[in-house]
Amino acid sequence: MSTEGLGSPSASVQRKIRALVAKPGLDSHDRGAKVVARALRDAGMEVIYTGLRQTPEQIVEAAMQEDVDVLCLSILSGAHMTLFPRIMDLMKRKDLHDVLVIAGGVIPDEDVSKLKDIGIAEVFGPGTLTPVVVDYIRRNLKRIS
Amino acid sequence: MPNPEELERTRERMERLNETAAGRRSEVWPERKPEFTTTSGVLVRRLYTPQDISDLDYSKDAGLPGEYPFMRGIHPTMYRGRLWTMRQFSGFGTAEETNRRFKYLLSEGETGLSVAFDYPTIMGYDSDHSMAYGEVGRCGVAVSSLLDMETLFEGIPLDRVSTSMTINGPAAMLLSMYIAVGQKQGVAPELLSGTTQNDMLKEFYAQKLCLFPPEPSVNLVVDIIEYCAKNLPMWNPVSISGYHIREAGANAVQELAFTLADGLAYVQATVDRGLAVDEFAHRLSFFFAVHNDLFEEVAKLRAARKLWAQFMKERFSAKSPRSMWMRMHVQTSGCALTAQQPFNNITRVAIQALAAVLGGTQSLHTNSFDEALALPSEEAVRIALRTQQIIAHESGVPNTIDPLGGSFYVETLTRQMEEEALKYIDKIEAMGGVFQAIEKGFLQKEIADSAYKYQKEIERKDRMVVGLNEYVGDGPREITLLKVSPEAEEVQLRKLRRTRKNRGGDRVQRTLGRLRQAAEENNNLMPYILDCVKAHCTLGEICQILRETYGAYQELVAF
Secondary structure (H helix, E strand, O other), X not given: OOOOOOOOHHHHHHOOOEEEEEOEOOOOOOHHHXXXXXXXXXXXXXXXEOOOOEOHHHHHHHHHHOOOOEEEXXXXXXXXXXXXXXXXXXHHHOOOXXXXXXXXXXXXXXXXXXXXXXXXXXXXXXXXXXXXXXXXXXXXXXXXX | OOOHHHHHHHHHHHHHHHXXXXXXXXXXXXXXOOOEEOOOOOEEOOOOOHHHHOOOOHHHHHOOOOOOOOOOOOOOOHHHOOOOEEEEEEOOEOHHHHHHHHXXXXXXXXXXXXXXXXXXXXXXXXXXXXXHOOOOOXXXXXXXXXXXXXXXXXXXXXXXXXXXXXXXXXXXXHHHHHHHHHHHHOOOHHHOOEEEOOOHHHHHXXXXXXXXXXXXXXXXXXXXXXXXXXXXXXXXXXXXXXHHHHHOOOOHHHHHHHHHHHHHHHHHHHHHHOOOHHHHHHHEEEEXXXXXXXXXXXXXXXXXXXXHHHHHHHHOOOOOHHHHOOEEEEEEOOOOOOOOOOOHHHHHHHHHHHHHHHOOOOEEEOOOOOOOOOOOOHHHHHHHHHHHHHHHHOOOHHHOOOOOOOOHHHHHHHHHHHHHHHHHHHHHHHXXXXXXXXXXXXXXXXXXXXXXXXXXXXXXXXXXXXXXXXXXXXXXXXXXXXOOOOHHHHHHHHHHHHHXXXXXXXXXXXXXXXXXXXXXXXXXXXXXXXXXXXXXXXXXXXXXXXXXXXXXXXXXXXX
16 A cells, blocks of 8 residues: 655644544444544544445455545444454555554453454443543554654 | 412512522532533423413323323323333344243243344344354344244244334344244234334434335335234334434434334325225334433423324324324433443433333333443343332332323423424424435434534533443453353354255245245235245345345445
8 A cells, every 4th residue: 555645754744644434244333433433523633434334345445545544443243353353354464554443332351352462452442432532543643653 | 270370479489489599509509500401401490380380281281191192191090000011122142042031031020022133134134144244143133034033932922922023124024934933833913912113214314224225115114014904913013213313322302303203204104005094003113212311201201102192183183092192112221321330230220211111111121231341141131120120019100100290390391392302393394204304314413413412521521421431430340241152153054054955945936036026016015025934035035135126225424
């Protein structure tokens, strides 16, 4: 993928953070994803929302096409342990190492560490306050830092 | 009844007294907020007095329970005669596992079944479809064919229990499977009682589990209403649902208004099909959420009954009182549960369940305390059911009808709910109706705006959530969560392969072919789908025929 124009720190600082909010899996609980999308936009980021029921392939393709800095995955169907590894594997294969990936939804504690092992930087459960997510993204972007 | 002058004098005197006393008091102890509101933003006054309801004509505006407009309840004896149905929504893993959970709940005193299907089933995919990967049995039970349905109800006599199925796009297919299981058990369709959710309109803007575009989707809803009116007299073909509208973010007023607007659209569509309103309206049922604001929720349910009765009588000229009855199922609020300090949810659920009972529901699901973390464990479900049983048998609340009727506050709030909901309904109708309101994205935007507002209120601490933004010290979370066995998917896939292998392929092709033709000719599809199901066509195969005929639905993506 292309990262031209992002090379120099000054260019990165001026550029708005680009975020992709994605809903993998079949569940349609989009309340959280939409609230997060709007909060990121209100915080000055450029936000693309995929809509529901995206396959891992579609999500990774969108992340690449939209040249995003952060990928926010939201899932509440319980299929995270099958779908997230697929997404992370595709991210690797497409060389998207510098995209920060975070996740949210109903994800049991015991799965969180496994998800971190495959490269998901943080998991935000129910009740997360949106400024926490905004702040986390700003502090942990791989490209700009 | 006191005369108007006397009332006015009383009001002035009480307000003066209250202002003076409150004024003195607030110098040392100011009120906690500049203004108080319900969750829907309705202003709550310091005090309500007889003046607030002085213009209520009790016999006209409220009536007695069992009498038009049914605000105080649809039955003349309510819970003194029969308690509400305790119906816990459940389903996970394979049909075998869920069948065991059903039997457990029945043995613990549950009085009706409610099936949660997994996402592939809800979306009309078989368990072996590529979109089903990782989702089989995760969020509900996997049902791909008649064999799965037979297993699900193994040993449960369908003439002795009523079953609610949360299924929308594929409602006709699952209902057909239920009819076929009944016939196999020797239970005739006319003896089956239960409900299919089958409310597609709210899917397009709230729950968003859509298979086909709006028009053919609603046609299929009407097919089921028509078929049930003629063949399944004890079945509720639709459960017009505010629950998902609320959970997606709407406030109580929006939930009430949008649900009624959907209901009106179904009645109109069925009347347009040629049915007389009294032939089917008595079997329409409703489904609402109850959130934390107790009095607002009670007022909402009372207002809902009244508005529906009025619409049915005045707009649709229903003659039978039963057509005017709003029979409802209520579920406590999922989005009010916190993952933090999960045991606090037991208290929240109890307050919400109390609101449902004070509001006069016919059926109730209480959420389990662990549901912000996973599907509920057996222990958590038991506590949820016990919460209902405690309200039923210990609180004394069900011993009189509509105990809050006549409360200055609740009556005022009930009227405000009515008025605010009617404003929304007028607005939707001015747009041309629900279909247009969906197409314009109006309903979607209203819901998303409310969800965002609610979140911001929590973040600003304008809305306090105990354990979440106040009193937070979390402590260790020592609870055992339900785990769906990873083998469930494999077991289900093996079973499905066996089904495909052992069935008669000719009959499958023949019945599917007839279904396609019926869909193209715009016939009522129920008899054709029933034939497909009995021939062991899978859910996915049947839905695929209709996807090919109607086209798949693409949601409007906005946030």
